[in-house]
Amino acid sequence: MNFPSARFACAAGLRVELLGDSWIAYSPLSGETMMLNDESAAVLEVLREAPGDIASVSRTLAADLDADPAELMERIAPAWSLLIDNGLVVEGGASPA
């Protein structure tokens, strides 16, 4: 799967909360509230620390999980697209406060 190499960040003001076993996110940018799977929440957690692209996020997660970066990229690719499509992750966006 190919993704542009631009850097991405969490949308300004993004809220991510863990309720019970479920992640819930709200983007002021889109006004959307989304229930997130673990992959999406993990991507947002990495992007909260520093903007990046899918490759750098995959590398960070792979290092944390002691996994293969290529496999992780395949695994988070659907989440990556959804997060961008729903305005939770934006190109060149600011890191959340």
Place this chain on the structure above:
Amino acid sequence: MTGAHASVPAAPRLADVSTAQVADALRGRGLWLDVGAASVRARSDSPFLAPQLQRAYPEFPYVDEAPWADVHVALMRARGLRRWLRPQVRLQADGREPFQPFPADHPLPMMEWGGNLFIGQRLNQLLLLHAGVVERDGLALVLPAVPGSGKSTLSAALSLSGWRLLSDEFGALDPHTRHFMPVLKPVALKNRSIDVIRAFSDRAVLGPTFEKTRKGDVAHLAASAHAVARRHETARPGAVVLPQWQEGAPLSFERLPAESAFRALAFNAFNYQTVGAPAFDAAVALARQCPAWALRYSRLDEALAALEQVWPEVKDRAAAGGSA
């Protein structure tokens, strides 16, 4: 800003003034109904509305002049030739007529639906959950549900069983203080619920039954004097219960995860999108703070007994400050 201070302390009850006086006010500057979080100003030339309001809002103060109202509605008799063939009443607010005309003798249900519509659009300083809310021990029992779930019937039964009614329709949560505010309007009972509540308690004060409205037969349960007197008192979140009335169903009362409570609260609210991030924060806090259950029932006595049984846990949890 709300019209929370529209009432005059020494004002007589609406039930205590003459119908002619109420009708005069409606024909003149209007009648102000301070329902807690909002104030509604009604004007009307319908001869039917004054006695209907006196039965639906008997304990509310009679106020015929106030500096502010959040919602202004006018219920006027339809003009033109059709008025002789089929008398009708129209609801007007802000130059709009959101509904088709109702039969001339149905101004009260039209006013109630119109009032709810405009309250739902106006009070965007509050997160308006689609929920009944009752209070005991200073704690709100929140009953979010879609129409037809028995939310109003259960709210009515609770209000006749020692709980203070805040609303059968609006869970009006201040996103900053995280307290619930009353939007104390009459409980709109529909179809079989009318006789159910009439049989449930001889203290139920019901207004006239309006037959064959667009929602079936409708009658309004008047708020008690106690609830009216305390309509500016807020309640802290206590518990969330998702009611579902189902004919003949055995009682089912199951604990819900916080995520399910969040979905029921946020995705069923009137103005969640409009309020935005504060609404998300408030709904998350509410779901985290309150224990939640799904209640399926066919008998009110069983439903109320189930709620009584868990209430000590609700109080204990609130006293401990709530937990995820």
